[in-house]
Amino acid sequence: MSQDTTKQTQNHKIAIITGTTSNLGTNIAYRLLHEIPSDYRLTLIVTSRTLARANECIHDIKKYNEQTTKRKGILDFDYLLIEMTDMVSILNAAYELKQNYNKIDYLYINAAQGVYAGLDWIQATKECLMNPVKASTYPTYKLQKVGVKSRDGLGLVFQANVFGPYYLIELLKELLSKSEDPRVIWISSLMSKPSYLSFDDLQLLKSDVSYEGSKRLVDLLHLAKYKQLYDQYGIKQYVTQPGIFTSFSFFKFLNPFTFYGMLFLFYVARLMGSPWHNISGWKAANAPVFVLTADIKHDKQDVKYGSACTLTGKEYLKNLEIDPTGKDDVLNYFQTLKLEWDEKLKNQITNTRKPYGY
Ligand SMILES: NC(=O)c1ccc[n+]([C@@H]2O[C@H](COP(=O)([O-])OP(=O)(O)OC[C@H]3O[C@@H](n4cnc5c(N)ncnc54)[C@H](OP(=O)(O)O)[C@@H]3O)[C@@H](O)[C@H]2O)c1
Incomplete structure (x- = not known):
């Protein structure tokens, strides 16, 4: 490669954010x-998962750039329609990336889902009155369905939040290793206590x-993999958690009254000293964006980087230790x-045609 071409690729960064359409994804x-x-x-x-949402999101980011950052270099967009609960979709996405790009610099594993059935309102009211900080940091009143499988026959939340993304990383390792400073960044959660995972039920x-069990799996998988990814592929992997912020996914269970009630509770928790109530997606994206420039000599990879804020909402980083029991x-x-x-996928024919391109 000539010096000019090397410089050209170094001065061109290519980033994928899974679940870009979420509040956190867009803010990253x-x-x-x-x-x-x-x-x-x-x-x-x-x-x-849908072209309409991908388009809407691209429109928002373009507008943000026009109004705020006004970048001097080229800003271009591409989209990938990935369904993490469908292994063929993941295979297609990786195939398409390999066809269209000669390197990937940053891969954010941000997309996630739970299988919620609603809220236990009586329990929610009790918890919020007794301890608003705990109620809004570690809620136990979100009702989750048990035993939901994907069409691939895997635990749905397990596949969506951990196995699907892990498979995607495995498929993209070579492409990532072509970058001069490749990074993989997982978005975990505060809600990933060891007690949420049982080792005889790894598919949850x-x-x-x-949901919480899947985040514990993310932490353990990260601990078990980060060294190997660096030694073999030069990939720097970090795990982060965004604190607590408003999410679009729970809106369907809330009306304006309960939505503002939730926001009020978040501010009360922050005033009562919680460092985790970032509330805004921008502040929640602090740790995920910090690790993009973290230096692995000084910034350890075996901790979870967290987005935190002060009483007045000033952002800072707060790291958490991860219990490694069971990582192997x-x-x-x-x-x-x-x-x-x-x-199973070895004879799969990939279909990479897009409805239309950018
Ligand atoms: N909200 C919080 O307070 C909080 C706290 C801790 C951690 N987190 C983590 O932060 C991240 C973002 O959270 P959020 O609340 O902003 O997200 P969200 O509103 O729940 O959005 C989820 C995102 O993931 C994508 N997604 C969901 N299921 C998918 C699937 N099966 N396949 C592919 N994509 C899928 C969605 O994409 P489309 O709908 O466009 O397809 C959407 O962009 C998640 O990892 C979440 O676990 C959030």
Whole structure:
């Protein structure tokens, strides 16, 4: 490669944010516009399950750039329609990326879902009155369905939040290794206590806290993999958690009254000293964006980087230790399951045609 071409690729960053359409995903994108030197070319690959939402999101990010960052370099967009609960969709997405790009610099694993059935309003009221900070940090009144499987026959939350993204990373390792400073950033949660995961139910099919269990799996998988990813591929992987912020996903269970009630509770919790009530997606994106420039010599990879804020809402970073118990068992399980899926998908014909391009 000539010096000019090397410089050209170094000055061109390509980032994928899974679930870009979420409040956090869009704010990570906004912050990348500030973070990556303005004269660099930046390609943002927006992902969603639907084209309409991907388009809407691209429109919002473009508008943000026109009104705020006004980047000097080229800002271009692409989209990927990925359904994390469908292994063929993941395979297609990776295939399409390999066809269209010769490197990927940053991969954010942000998309996630739970299988919620609603709220236990009596329990919610009790918890909020007794301890508003705990009620809005570790709520136990969100009702989750038990035993939901994907069409692939896997635990749905397990596949959407951990196994699907893990498989995507595995498929993209080579492409990431072509970047001079590749990064993979997982979005975990505060809600990932060891007690949420049972080792005889790693697909979370018997669990009524499958969302929380999936985040515990994210933490363990990260601990078990980050060294290998760096040693073999030069990929720097970090795990982060965004604190607590307003999410679009729970809106369907709220009316204007309960929505503002929830916001009020968040502010009360912050005033009572909670460092985690960021409330805004922008502040929640602080840790995920910080680790993009973290230096692995000084910024440890075996901790969880957290977005926190002061009483007055000033953002800062607060890291959490991760209990590593069981990380090797988790990695073994994922490696074995990956081999099974490699075998199942080996004759899959990928369909990479897009409805229309950018
Ligand atoms: N909200 C909080 O307080 C909080 C706290 C801790 C951690 N987090 C984490 O922060 C991240 C973002 O949260 P959020 O509340 O902003 O998200 P959200 O509003 O729930 O949105 C979820 C995002 O994930 C995508 N998604 C969901 N299921 C998917 C699937 N099966 N396949 C592919 N994409 C899927 C959605 O994309 P489309 O709908 O466009 O397809 C959407 O962009 C998540 O990892 C969440 O666990 C949030």
